Amino acid sequence: MDFVVIGAGVNGLAAAERLLQQGASVTVLEQGQVGRESSWAGGGILSPLCPWDYPDEVTRLANRGMALFGDYAAALYVATGIDPEYQRSGMLVLPPVEAESARSWCTARGMALQTVLAADTLPGVSGDALLLPEVAQARNPRLMQALKKQVELLGGRIVEHCAVQGIEASDDRVTALATAAGSFSAERYIVTTGAWSRQVLGKYALHLDIKPVRGQMLLFKFDAPPLPHIVLQDGLYLIPRRDGHLLVGSTLEDVGFDKSTTASARDELLRRALALLPALREMPIVQHWAGLRPASPHNLPTICRHPALENLYLNSGHFRYGVTMSPASTEILLNELNGTPQPFDVTPYRVGWNGLSLNAARAEPA
Ligand SMILES: Cc1cc2nc3c(=O)[nH]c(=O)nc-3n(C[C@H](O)[C@H](O)[C@H](O)COP(=O)(O)OP(=O)(O)OC[C@H]3O[C@@H](n4cnc5c(N)ncnc54)[C@H](O)[C@@H]3O)c2cc1C
Numbered sequence: 462m463d464f465v466v467i468g469a470g471v472n473g474l475a476a477a478e479r480l481l482q483q484g485a486s487v488t489v490l491e492q493g494q495v496g497r498e499s500s501w502a503g504g505g506i507l508s509p510l511c512p513w514d515y516p517d518e519v520t521r522l523a524n525r526g527m528a529l530f531g532d533y534a535a536a537l538y539v540a541t542g543i544d545p546e547y548q549r550s551g552m553l554v555l556p557p558v559e560a561e562s563a564r565s566w567c568t569a570r571g572m573a574l575q576t577v578l579a580a581d582t583l584p585g586v587s588g589d590a591l592l593l594p595e596v597a598q599a600r601n602p603r604l605m606q607a608l609k610k611q612v613e614l615l616g617g618r619i620v621e622h623c624a625v626q627g628i629e630a631s632d633d634r635v636t637a638l639a640t641a642a643g644s645f646s647a648e649r650y651i652v653t654t655g656a657w658s659r660q661v662l663g664k665y666a667l668h669l670d671i672k673p674v675r676g677q678m679l680l681f682k683f684d685a686p687p688l689p690h691i692v693l694q695d696g697l698y699l700i701p702r703r704d705g706h707l708l709v710g711s712t713l714e715d716v717g718f719d720k721s722t723t724a725s726a727r728d729e730l731l732r733r734a735l736a737l738l739p740a741l742r743e744m745p746i747v748q749h750w751a752g753l754r755p756a757s758p759h760n761l762p763t764i765c766r767h768p769a770l771e772n773l774y775l776n777s778g779h780f781r782y783g784v785t786m787s788p789a790s791t792e793i794l795l796n797e798l799n800g801t802p803q804p805f806d807v808t809p810y811r812v813g814w815n816g817l818s819l820n821a822a823r824a825e826p827a
Contacts, residue, residue: 465490465638465647467625467661471500471601471784472776473653474608475791481615483795489617490638490645492624492657496605499655499783502678502752504700504710505604507785508552508596509760510693513559513566516819518809519760523782524570525789525804527597533788534599534607540614543607545599546703552596553582555694555737556589563591582690583737598691600702601784625654625661628773635773649772649798655755656718658777665770668816669763671778673753675714677726679734680748681707687740697733706747709734720751756780761822763813764793774798778813 462485466473469491477487489495507527512520534547554563560576567574572595579590612619620642627639628650637644652661656673659666686701700708712726727749735741757763757778767773776794779786793810796803812822 462486462649463647464488464649464651465645466651466653467638468492468652468654468657469495469609469619469621470498470653470655471496471605471608471787472655472779472790473651474605474612475787476651476653476776476794477612477617478608478615479791479795480798481612481617483799487612487617488645488647489612489619490623490625490640491619491621494621495609495619496602499752499754500605501601502676502750503601503784504678504698504708505599505601505784506552506596506691506698506700507547507598508593509782509785510696510698511554511558511563512572513563516759516761518819518822519782520570521805522762522789522793522810523785525792526782526786527595529788529792530597530599530785534604537604537607537611541607541610543603543610545604545607547597547599548703549595549597550690550701551592551594552691552693553577553579554591554593555579555586555692557695558591560589560591567593582688582692585739586737592690596691598700599784604784628661628663628665630665630770633769633771635770649774651774651776651794653776655777655779655783656753658755658775662775665767665773667768667814669775669778669813670816671755671757671763671813672715673718674756674780675716675719675751676711676754677714677722677730677749677751678708678710679727679730679746680750681709681741681744682747683707683740683744687738692737694733694737697730699734699738707741718753720753722749722751754780755783757813759819761809761813761819762786762790764790764807764810765797765814768814775814
């Protein structure tokens with residue numbers, strides 16, 4: 462079986478990698494460079510920020526991704542020699558937080574949660590905080606490099622600077638993809654173009670509701686990690702990497718496909734981060750960037766075959782948690798392609814084509 466995967470972010474490369482592992486022939490078309498969009502820009506926290514704030518349909522997928530990620534990252538490291546720097550650094554959640562509902566949510570789902578003194582991690586910050594010790598992280602640029610190398614080692618063909626401009630279909634099948642570099646055909650096509658999914662699908666997007674939401678990040682460099690855990694406070698997070706790099710993020714901005722950075726976002730992120738970690742005052746900003754999240758209602762991705770085109774599949778709309786969800790989301794896509802059983806009810810990830818609400822999805826037969 463041969464495939465064309467459109468879009469080389471974490472979800473496109475993960476699909477290509479799994480398909481190659483099962484003996485398929487795979488071509489990946491990427492409009493820019495591999496893994497340089499949302500999947501590069503993100504923080505690599507392998508968890509929803511406050512999981513108790515999300516519907517079960519989101520956390521079920523995220524939890525499955527979290528459970529698969531350690532082995533997935535280790536296998537990539539062994540195969541490619543590139544370390545995605547998976548580590549269980551834990552995440553410290555500072556007030557304001559609904560501590561009681563967070564506790565009961567975690568207890569009901571078997572997720573570890575400890576109440577600790579914030580000052581143990583952040584001298585100068587008083588009061589209690591919640592520690593989620595099992596939350597892990599990966600380092601996005603390294604993860605993307607490892608995935609790219611693995612796809613190449615397995616014999617996948619990656620074509621960069623090759624934007625898909627149109628989908629040609631006859632009856633109920635896609636017959637070819639039009640690009641500036643000519644036409645590409647395969648037996649099956651997979652769309653993993655994140656925030657650009659509606660544009661790529663054109664009239665075949667139906668009622669899909671995926672749009673870009675910009676997030677800006679700041680990067681600092683210490684000699685050693687200045688924090689033992691990821692720290693989260695009311696949407697602001699600080700992510701310490703092993704080598705002393707520290708990421709501060711992020712904004713949520715509805716500005717279309719504009720990826721520019723702004724002085725106001727930089728100042729606001731810096732002001733809030735300084736209040737938690739005064740040592741940042743001495744540190745220059747090493748880098749400031751923005752990425753476009755593939756936003757979807759309720760943070761619910763669409764992972765399934767197109768309702769009208771039998772050889773076209775979508776895995777997109779992961780919004781804030783596409784890296785976390787990627788191993789699970791790809792597993793669901795592959796099960797759909799292979800006709801093998803799913804790990805849980807995947808109906809909620811099928812309804813995006815129809816623009817259905819989550820409540821309507823819950824009422825759909827499995
Ligand atoms: C600031 C920020 C922080 C984040 N933090 C986290 C986090 O901590 N944890 C987490 O799990 N997630 C996080 N995310 C979200 C996560 O990064 C995304 O959900 C995920 O990367 C989406 O992956 P993707 O492969 O679907 O999309 P992308 O990585 O955007 O890949 C889509 C690819 O498709 C290509 N493409 C588009 N159109 C075409 C075309 N016409 N032809 C060919 N190729 C095309 C694009 O160039 C791109 O490379 C964050 C995102 C941002 C921006």
